[in-house]
Amino acid sequence: MNGRDNLLNFANIPELKRRLLYLFIGLAIYRFGVHIPTPGINGEAFLSLFKQASGTLFGFLDIFSGGALRRFSICALGVMPYISASIILELMTVVYPSIKELYKEGPEGKRKLAYYTRYLTIAICLIQGFGISLGLERMTAPNGAPIVIEPGWLFRITTTLSLTAGSMFLVWLGEQMTEHSIGNGISMIIFAGIVAGIFPAIARTLKFVQTGEFSLFFLLIVLLLIFGILVFTCFMELAQRRIPIHYARRQVGRQIIGGQTSYLPLKVNTAGVIPPIFALAILMFPTTLANFVPVEIFKQINSFLRPGSILYEAIFAGLIIFFCYFYTAIIFNPKEVADNLKKWGGFIPGIRPGKATEEFLDRVLTRITLIGALYVAFICVLPSFLIAKLNLPFYFGGTSLLIVVGVALDIMGQIEAHLITRQYESFVKQSKLKIK
Template sequence: MKKFFETLSNIWKIDELKGRIIVTLGLLLVYRFGAQVVLPGIDSTQLGALASSTDSGILGILNAFTGGALSNASVFALGIMPYISASIVVQLMGIAIPYLQKLQKEGESGRKTINQITRWLTIGICVVQAPAYLYSLGALGVPESAFVFGKGLDFIIPSVIILVAGTIFAMWLGEKITDKGIGNGISLLIMVGIIATMPQSFVQEFISRTANNNGGLMFMLIEVIIWFIVILLCVLLVMATRQIPVQYARRTASGGYEKNIMGSRQYIPLKLNASG
């Protein structure tokens, strides 16, 4: 534990690393702030039914990925998921389309072109998803009185533009975190969104478990222990490496080589989970 705290203290002694951490935290705070900004023309005090509708099921998962922005009718309601979808589509299209296959083999220039294609495809996905989200608000329990200016085109068109711009801005934040911060920016945005809903989930779980005196508190303690074990195993899996031995012949003073068995042995660290 002492070594852990020493490592944390040493981080702030490295100016470049300290700057990257500050940039990362700052951009993540901007993303979390945007997730709380409600779309213009919607009364935020009447979104209780929307929060209940997006509390479970597939909508609950999407809401967790967006950090609650979906249930807040936020400017970041679509989150970063359109960009993830576009990236998956481009990767799959790279198998069947020769042009994309050629770009994948062109190195850095090809990667930049693929990233540009992914961005444009992200905008296309947002243009489809944004109106669908806005029109589904009523079905998700948002009353008509919550729409201050009604649900006409004078509300739909600006809201679609804002939602598309919100996703593009979130995508830009992720890329900036990757370039100027620490880690993969898109993954960090998703992680922060999930973590943001954890305190509320823990409180709800605690209340539901302790409502009846039937050993619910003990079950919750077991759940927390299992949760920590799963996290520990995931970390070990991501960090695990397999050492591939490499044998080098040792040079003698006369310039020749001795047998390999006399040489120095080194290892190539190969990640056990290459995708992690």
């Protein structure tokens, strides 16, 4: 039975079938929670205001919440506070070595880190929820209607607790999906939120074709462009530099170990989607403050930092390149890798162990990180070009595209691993029968 037959019959594997069912149930619960409104909000007034604030941090977060922020449901914050808490803990490894040691303690260390991440997530949710409630009380819809029905401390406390509870529920749901389904549950929730916006985009595009604003030829060109970008993104996400590693033979007791050849894979995009998230958060911060705090300096900065402008896109690309190098330096330590290779008798052909290996790895990583940073910057700047120049009625590219491709590749890899395991178990059973 070849790989194609396995893919066609993967639902016949009980374990895989159960995990896929759990995945679909978890995503269905998430989509149900997206439509539960937060008490005390005038939904129509907030939606009309939200359309004007699509260029702020709210518009960015709405992409990952699957429309929950647009509806201002209890899941409006989504899992972004959890992601922010995880990133903060990873950045703190540079300042606090004790946190870095937890990453090396195995399951016990990961469990402690999970506790710290949850507590930090709750703190972030409380701060964001309370700040949003204060901001909403000062805002009105374009027609003058108030966003908050009855302002006051009751509304602030209710909103803060509702948003915090909704976000923590999604975190719990994501952890359950990670344990019982396929892939990372938090990533799957973000993936589902982004994909949920694809169908309205398709409907808007078809409507434009029906009304004659888009021709069929133009639609075909757009589809070919989208397909090419997807192929390019998949290629770059899988691209890696494989550095050959040789292990010297050594005798341990009566056994001789080593003498094998392996490789060290260095991904072109080592930092993943973290750099554009950091860059967007920084760029959207003045714009968001300009909507909540009536200070002239924020309004002036907001007028210069308009998405689609040359200055905005140049700063955005520069921040992405900076954070690509910054985050790669945090998660990959050439000195540590070189020391581990030397400890286990491994070496790179033509490179001396120790300091020379560290310098070689640092030099190679610097070069491929430049390629990865330029690729991420290109993918993230692309949506503004497509919307401004081609008048596309939907947002395509950027951080959302990187997440969708990354999660899809991860799911396919895990499904393939289940298929290989199933095939291996069948092979072992057949072998035992033949021996008997």
